[in-house]
Amino acid sequence: MSRYVFLFDLDLTITRQEILQTVAKEVGIYDELEELKESTAYGELPFKKSFLNKVDLFKRIPVSTVNDIVRDIALNEELLRFIKAYKDRCYVVTGNLDVWIAGLLSRMGIGGNIFCSKAIIRDGYIEEVFSVMDKHAVISQMVMPFVAVGDGNNDAEMIEAAEVGIGYGGVKEIAPAVLECATHLIYNEDKLVYFLEKLL
Numbered sequence: 153m154s155r156y157v158f159l160f161d162l163d164l165t166i167t168r169q170e171i172l173q174t175v176a177k178e179v180g181i182y183d184e185l186e187e188l189k190e191s192t193a194y195g196e197l198p199f200k201k202s203f204l205n206k207v208d209l210f211k212r213i214p215v216s217t218v219n220d221i222v223r224d225i226a227l228n229e230e231l232l233r234f235i236k237a238y239k240d241r242c243y244v245v246t247g248n249l250d251v252w253i254a255g256l257l258s259r260m261g262i263g264g265n266i267f268c269s270k271a272i273i274r275d276g277y278i279e280e281v282f283s284v285m286d287k288h289a290v291i292s293q294m295v296m297p298f299v300a301v302g303d304g305n306n307d308a309e310m311i312e313a314a315e316v317g318i319g320y321g322g323v324k325e326i327a328p329a330v331l332e333c334a335t336h337l338i339y340n341e342d343k344l345v346y347f348l349e350k351l352l
Contacts, residue, residue, distance in 0.1 A: 228322065245310065304330070
C-alpha cells in the first residue's frame with residue numbers, strides 16, 4: 153500500500169485544455185480573459201483577486217452553458233485512469249468553481265475527491281463566490297506524505313511542500329515557479345503515469 157496521498161492540479165494536468173480559456177473562446181470573452189491572465193502572470197494581481205475578476209467576466213454567462221462546455225473538455229485519459237484506480241488517495245486541487253466543473257467531475261467519475269472554489273447560484277447565474285480554493289490551506293490539512301502534480305505558478309506552493317513535487321509539462325510549458333521547486337519534471341503523460349505507479 154502506498155504511503156502517499158496524490159494531489160493533482162486540474163487545468164492542463166488532468167485536462168488537455170485550459171478550462172476558462174476554452175469557455176471564453178466559445179462565449180466571446182476570450183480577449184478580456186487574456187488581459188486578466190497576463191496581469192496575473194506578471195504578478196500584478198494575486199490569484200484570489202484575479203480569479204474573482206474572472207468570475208465577474210463570466211457572471212453574465214449562464215452556469216449551465218459553462219458547465220456544458222467544460223463537460224466536454226479533452227482529458228489526459230491515462231492519468232485519469234490512474235486517478236480513478238486509486239481514488240481512495242487521489243485528490244483534484246483546482247481554483248475552478250464547483251458549479252462550472254460539476255459535469256466534468258461527474259464524467260471523470262472520481263466522486264467527492266475535490267478541493268475547489270464554490271459559488272452561490274441564483275436564477276441560473278452566479279450570484280456570489282463564497283469560497284476561493286486556497287492551496288496553502290489544502291496542503292496544511294495533509295497528515296500523510298503527499299505527491300503533488302501541476303504546471304502553473306499557482307501550483308508551486310503545493311509542489312514545493314510535497315515530498316515528491318512533479319512539474320508536468322505534457323500539455324503546456326511548466327511555469328518558472330514550478331521549475332524552481334519541483335523534485336521532478338515530466339513532459340509525457342505515459343512517463344508521468346509510469347512514475348506515479350512506481351510510487352504506489
